[in-house]
Amino acid sequence: MTANVTIRIQEADFDIAREISALTGGRTDIGAVVSFSGICRGSEGSETIAALTLEHYPGMAEAEIARHAETAMSRWPLTGVSVIHRVGRIVPGENIVLVLTASEHRQAAFQAAEFLMDYLKANAPFWKREESAGGTNWVEARHHDDDAAARWTKS
Amino acid sequence: MKLKYFAWVRERIGKSEETIEPPPTVRTVEDLMAWLAKRGETYAHAFETPKVIRAAIDHTHVRSDAAIAGAREIAFFPPMTGG
Numbered sequence: 336m337t338a339n340v341t342i343r344i345q346e347a348d349f350d351i352a353r354e355i356s357a358l359t360g361g362r363t364d365i366g367a368v369v370s371f372s373g374i375c376r377g378s379e380g381s382e383t384i385a386a387l388t389l390e391h392y393p394g395m396a397e398a399e400i401a402r403h404a405e406t407a408m409s410r411w412p413l414t415g416v417s418v419i420h421r422v423g424r425i426v427p428g429e430n431i432v433l434v435l436t437a438s439e440h441r442q443a444a445f446q447a448a449e450f451l452m453d454y455l456k457a458n459a460p461f462w463k464r465e466e467s468a469g470g471t472n473w474v475e476a477r478h479h480d481d482d483a484a485a486r487w488t489k490s
Numbered sequence: 491m492k493l494k495y496f497a498w499v500r501e502r503i504g505k506s507e508e509t510i511e512p513p514p515t516v517r518t519v520e521d522l523m524a525w526l527a528k529r530g531e532t533y534a535h536a537f538e539t540p541k542v543i544r545a546a547i548d549h550t551h552v553r554s555d556a557a558i559a560g561a562r563e564i565a566f567f568p569p570m571t572g573g
Contacts, residue, residue: 373573389572392496392565395549396572420572432573452573458551460565461572462497473498476569 338408339415339437342400344391346423349433358415358437365414367441369448371434377427385466387474389422389431392460396420403454407436410450411443418451420461450487457484491558493526495536496567499543502536512558519545520554522564536566544569 339358343349351370359365375387404416415437425431434451438444463474494507516525520540527537537543545552546565558564 390497391572392494392546392549392567395546395565398549399551456570456573458570459572460496460546460567460570462568463571464497473568474571476571480573 338413339417340401340404340408341415341417341419342397342404343419344393344396344422345419346421348421348430349419351430351433354417354419354433354435358417358435362414364439365437366439367444368435368437369441369444371432371448371452372430373432373452375425375427375429375431379465379467382467382469384427385468386424386426387431388424388464388466388471389420390462390464391420391422395460399459400455403451403458406454407447407451411436411438411447413438413443413447416447416451418455420455420459422461453480453483453487456480491561492563494563494565496565498568499536499566503532517557517559518554519547519552519556519558519564522558523554523566542568 355368359368377384400418407413407416413436417435419433421431434448436444436447457480465472465474492507492509495503500506512522512525516522523537523540526533543566547556547561548563
């Protein structure tokens with residue numbers, strides 16, 4: 336059977352259970368699903384965060400995620416990949432991103448989910464603006480996100 | 491060609507997109523940033539540290555030495571912070 340690929344960028348929240356069902360429904364060749372959710376934190380260091388606003392580059396964001404999903408499917412025997420990324424204003428405790436990977440066995444699903452998240456953080460065109468008591472600021476990229484993505488090119 | 495700006499690059503320039511025709515001497519992404527920086531104060535501010543700005547041509551990441559000939563859409567933005 337072919338791999339099931341879902342890529343969505345949306346303002347609305349997502350239902351993780353429903354997304355897993357959509358990925359696995361009607362199939363008996365899947366033995367493992369790994370789910371990663373990125374959630375908005377209420378603080379960054381000592382600063383309290385009121386909300387994040389996510390901006391993206393429509394067209395390129397979808398294309399970039401699709402390229403990473405293709406790469407993941409060429410590296411691991413996956414039966415499905417879902418990536419849902421929210422944009423707009425998100426308050427602490429709310430979901431930001433969902434990555435699901437499905438495979439016959441767990442190892443491929445675990446590794447592919449981590450690979451996808453590392454690549455999304457470093458390469459997918461999304462930007463976070465943070466609201467706090469001190470005003471609003473664009474979140475600065477972290478070097479360790481680039482390092483996390485780079486380690487997949489070594490192995 | 492169409493230019494698109496995101497995040498603080500967009501805020502500093504004060505617009506999210508525009509159509510421009512740079513002179514033929516502007517060959518690379520780096521040249522284009524230098525040329526844009528001379529278009530006024532807002533552009534100078536946006537492109538004051540070109541090394542930190544990322545670029546994409548037709549929805550694909552490119553390096554600053556990439557040629558812009560034939561590009562339909564070039565985007566400039568800060569390092570990405572999604573996920």
